[in-house]
Amino acid sequence: MPDFVWRAANAAGKIEQGRFGAPSSAAALRRLREQGLTPLQLEPADQESSRHPTISDAGLAAPSPRRKRSGPVNADDVLALTSELAIMLRSGVALDAALRLLISMAHKPSVAALSQEILESVKGGAPLSRALAAHRETFGDFYINMVHAGEISGQLSGVFDRLVEHMESRKALRDNIISATIYPLILLIVAVLSLVAMLGFVVPQFEKLFLDMGDALPLPTRMVMGLGQVFTQYGLVLGALAVVFAVLVRRWARTAPGRRWLQTRMLRLPILGQLTLRYQLTLFSRSLGTLLTNGVSVLVALHIASETVGNVVVRDALSKLGPVVKGGGKMVQAVAAAGIFEPLAVSLIRVGEETGNMGPLMLELANVLNREVETGIKRLLALLEPVLILVLGILIGAIIVSILLGILSINDLAA
Secondary structure (H helix, E strand, O other): OOEEEEEEEOOOOOEEEEEEEOOOHHHHHHHHHHOOOEEEEEEEHHHOOOOOOOOHHHOOOOOOOOOOOOOOOOHHHHHHHHHHHHHHHHOOOOHHHHHHHHHHHOOOHHHHHHHHHHHHHHHOOOOHHHHHHOOHHHHHHHHHHHHHHHHHHOOHHHHHHHHHHHHHHHHHHHHHHHHHHHHHHHHHHHHHHHHHHHHHHHHHHHOOOOOOOHHHOOHHHHHHHHHHHHHHHHHHHHHHHHHHHHHHHHHHHHOHHHHHHHHHHHHHOOOHHHHHHHHHHHHHHHHHHHHHHOOOOHHHHHHHHHHOOOOHHHHHHHHOHHHHHHOOOOHHHHHHHHOOOOHHHHHHHHHHHHHOOHHHHHHHHHHHHHHHHHHHHHHHHHHHHHHHHHHHHHHHHHHHHHHHHHHHHHHHHHO
């Protein structure tokens, strides 16, 4: 097993170096990344020279020309790419060398192809923001404008650090919401499967027993037997119709009128609507604060931050802030007129506008809203879980009681 000499940057941007054995250079790179290190140089020990080798010396730059883009680059890929690029730039690695290293470390062909295209644009003399703009659907206006602001201010490394922080905050909020809904979703699936088992397999077993009793059966027993017959005879048809209905609703929800109708109704729900609004305002506040902190103009920042909001109703309300500010009005007046911000948000924006400290205060507002969203979700799920269990228990209990009533009625007739 050959030995490899390596230099790498840790999460704090400090350079570490060492030597270990590995079956191949790919395995050595994988081992470094598993240790939370970003490789800056890697070469076999027998090729070590007295000078500090560069990334190109390590043979990590050129990906195979047969590497083809095999799928889309998702948000997690962009976050990983941004994090690694931030560490390398913070460690003093040149941009083109960092991009070469990203190509060699890419775990997906599509990421390698994307990094290669960006590198070629940069080598051709284009600034990084313009190279990223060619892939606007992947990075988005927020990302590109942040990089452009970093290029103008000469703080590209710091901008990438803030991009990582911003993207990790959004990912953490999204992951918390998904994790919190897993258990209620499991309960709902168990409830549906339990009802299917009871109506499709348990209830039909008693049908022969109650067959000759007719109207002598109690009403609850006759209703349950009827449901069981419908389920056994038409269950597959009903299931197919439910799937077709779900597909049609999903397609309709992707259209502009369908999306607006559903999102409008979502905002009107008693508890969930308020949580949805706060979540959307969290995205807006964090994006706006990050952009303003990095020198993006207010009008551009308002436009980009509004586009990061997914709910079209909230986005329409936020899109009215820019014209008011452009016309010479104060942002706090536009925010108050929008009717979707709480008094705390209006007060923070007023203070930020008066002190010229809008960026940090918007980030603080995002943190406050983020905590409120997480607390609200926990409370909602704490209420939802026992409700689901109670409903499931009532439904199954009602079926069992109906069957027992039928059995007792048989005993009464026999007596």
